[in-house]
Amino acid sequence: RTRRLPVIARSTSFQFRGAEQDVREIGRRLGVTRVLEGSLRRAGEQRRITSQLVDVASGDLVWSEVYQRALADVFKLQHEIATDIVDQIYLVLGFENPSLQGELATDAFWQSRRTANPEAYDLYLQGVAMLRSDRPPLIQQAHGYFDRAIALDSDYADAWAMKGYALAVLGHWTSGAPRIPAEVLPEAIAAYRSALEIEPRHAFATGYLGVALMINDFKWEEGMRLLAESLATNPNDADMLAVYGFYLDTMQLPGAREVIERAHRLDPFSMQTTTVLALYLNREGRLLEAAALADTALRRDPGGYSTNYYAAQLNAAVGRLDDAEERLLKARQVANPVDLNLDALQWVIDRHRGKGLPPLEKVWERMQTQNLSNAVLYRELDIDGEDMVALFELAIEQRHPALRSALFREHKPKAMPEAEWRRFKEITGVTGFQERYRE
Secondary structure, three states: OOOOOOOOOHHHHHHHOOOOOOHHHHHHHHOOOEEEEEEEEEEOOEEEEEEEEEEOOOOOEEEEEEEEEEOOOHHHHHHHHHHHHHHHHHHHHOOOOOOOOOOOOOHHHHHHHOOOOHHHHHHHHHHHHHHHOOOHHHHHHHHHHHHHHHHHOOOOHHHHHHHHHHHHHHOOHHHOOOOOHHHHHHHHHHHHHHHHHHOOOOHHHHHHHHHHHHHHHOOHHHHHHHHHHHHHHOOOOHHHHHHHHHHHHHOOOOOHHHHHHHHHHHOOOOHHHHHHHHHHHHHOOOHHHHHHHHHHHHHOOOOOHHHHHHHHHHHHHOOOHHHHHHHHHHHHHHOOOOOHHHHHHHHHHHHHHOOOOOOHHHHHHHHHHOOOOHHHHOOOOOOOHHHHHHHHHHHHHHOOOOHHHHHOOOOOOOOOOHHHHHHHHHHOOHHHHHHHHHO
């Protein structure tokens, strides 16, 4: 939460945890000037925490401290030590006013969004790990852990916020655990609002409430305002920056490139920041760069569902069909038994190869019967005008996230009648948003 100290995100810096590498090489790869190292030893109720700051240019130790504490309240302990460490770093860096008073959250704020119940905290951590797993069967279970945490502590703001996110993820095709978005987003919105009732400044709940309102209620302006508010509270949240940059780019608003690149700079190994930057490069026509960047996300988790899905999609776009199929196969290894998302991408790859394809009517029939509308994503599905209209009707009814990119496009799908295109943009508020922005 410190605004003056840019810090590389946990998901990137922790790639080097336990690695036997020279700190100067780690610093070079992260693009940082200093590395903070630490260790923890436990003896009964006592915790011995060692922390040291190393200058990566010289390899010299510039500060170190040992904290010996009894484990009475893990959250208070974390906050106390983190605050002292940042104070000391400020002194080392020569800030005139090193104190974090007024800059970091107060203890009351810290406690208001956490829990004093260790079992609730443990359930919360398990749910977060499932969401981060990039494994569809685990992702589907995550929200249940947050429910159990909330049952133990109904004022646990973080658990409410993550419950909302877990539900929203189920309604997004890249989770591989798809539910109809219109069925899960209202409950996700309610969970975000519960978190904000407990802690009105909860940055995560604020930002993702904005995202949910844009997808489910087509409240574009309110959603963007909430994303901006989230980043004002926590400006170094790389994933939230990436989401904000994605929407700026999708809506063709200024500043998208700078925001997306900053997000990736803060957390270059994050699946979210890497994917958003790759999609931006793809929309800019830099297809080879986009495909190469998507492949770098596989370094963090070579077997992940969404990382392999995006890598397959972008490799297919540049004609690297063998690479695309290899990544698609890896995604299938962790996918649910029935995954229309991957089937549709396989259809696209087969089409590029010139293989005999199932009748298009069968593809369309499956998309209807399985209540999925991600065909909006695939321009290769050259269905006729009537079916194209039905496709968008279904996507709007289900609040499919792909509508964001589809409806803000400069050009309509070829088969879409002009009158219907204008109608869809008016229904979803896109026309009004664009007109107000031009004014």
